[in-house]
Amino acid sequence: MSRTPGEFRIVESLQKLGVDIAKDQLRYHRRRVLVSKEFTFDAAHHLHAYEGKCKNLHGHTYKVVFGISALPDETGITVDFGTLKTIWKQEIEGYLDHRYLNETLPPMNTTAENMVVWIYEQMETALGSATYRSTILEGRTEFVRLYETPTSYAEVKREWMQE
Template sequence: MKIAKEYRWEMGHRLPFHEGKCKNLHGHSYKCMVEINGEPDKNGMVLDYYDMKKIIKPIIEELDHSFMVWSGDKEVIEFLDKINSKKVIVDFQSTAENICLYLLERIKKTDLPKNINTLKVKVFETENTYAEEEISLK
C-alpha cells in the first residue's frame, strides 16, 4: 500500500558550473511529493499523515526561505553571512536531482516505522520539471 503527501517551500540557489542562466542567483517555488510504501498496520494505516508531517515538515522548514549553497561557493557563503541570510550549506551542487537525494537521505535517517518498505521523493523545481528517486528501506 502506498501513501503520499505534498510539501512546498521557497528556496534560492545557483549552479556556479552552469553555462546558462542558472549560474546566477535565483530561486524556485519548490514542491515535493513524498511517497511511502509499506504494510498497513492493524488499523489499516501505513503511516498516519499527522506522523508523516511530524517527520518531514522540520526538514522542509529548514529549507523554506533559505539559500542552498554548495560548500565550495565561498563568495556566496561570505555574502550570505554578511547580510545575515538563512542558508543551508551542502557538499553538492543544488540541482533538482541532488536535492531529491538530499531529501531522501534526510527522511531515511528519521525514525520511520518498521512497516515501511520503500520511500520515494519527487522534487519539482518548476511546474513542469522534476527529479525523482526511490529507495528500499529493507
Template sequence: MFFLSREFSFDAAHRVIDYNGKCEKLHGHTYHLIVTITGDLKEDGMVLDFSILKKVVQEKVIVFLDHKYLNDVFENPTTEIVAQWIFKTLDNAFKEYNCKVYEIILFEGDNNRVSIR
C-alpha cells in the same frame, strides 16, 4: 503493499555551480515535493497516520530548506542533489515507524522535476 503520499512546497534560492547558462546566477524557485512512503498495514488499519507523515517531513526537510539559500546547505544544489538528500534524510527518519521512502518527486518550478526511488 501500501503506498502513502503527501505533497509539500517550499521556496528557496540557489545558483548552479560550474554551469554556463542563466541558472549560474542567483535565482529562486517554488519547489513542490511529493513524498511517497511504503509499509505494511498495521493493526489500527493504517500504514502511518498522515499527520505523522506531515510532521516528519516538516521537521526533517522543510524547516531546513524553506526560504533558504541552498548553496549554504549543499555544495552544488541541483534538483538532483537536493532530492537525493531528501530521500536519504527521510528514509532514515521513517525507519522509526517501520516504513520506507518509496519515492521522492521534487519539482523545481512547475515544469521540471526529478524523481528518485
C-alpha cells in the same frame, strides 16, 4: 445493513466500534501500501560550473512529493498523513524553506538531481529512527519527486538508491 449501489440515503446513526464493528476487523489486509504526500517550499540557489540562467542567484517554489510504503497497523493505517507532515516540519523543511540552499545543504551543486537524493536520505533516516520505527511498520521511502518548476522535476526511487 446493506444497500443498493447508487442508492441515496441519509445516515441515521454512526457505526460504533465494539457494537457494529469489532476491533479485529479494522485491519482489512496485511499488504504493503504506498501513501503519498506533497509539500512546497520557497528557496534561492545558484549553480556552479553551469553556463546558463541558473548560474545566477534565483529562486523557486519547489514541490516535493513523497511515496512512503508500510504495512498496516491494527487500525488499518500504514502511515498517518499527520506523521509525514511532522517529519517534514521537524526534520527536513528547516533546511529548505526560505533558505539560500547553497548555505544550508551539504556542500554540493544545488541541482534538483542532488537535492532530491538528499531529501530522500533525510526521510529514510527519520523513518528508521526510534521515534517512527515503532509506529510505522516496516516504513520505507519508495520515491521522492522534487519539482523545481510546475513542469520540471527530478525523481529518485528506492531501487536506485539500493544499487
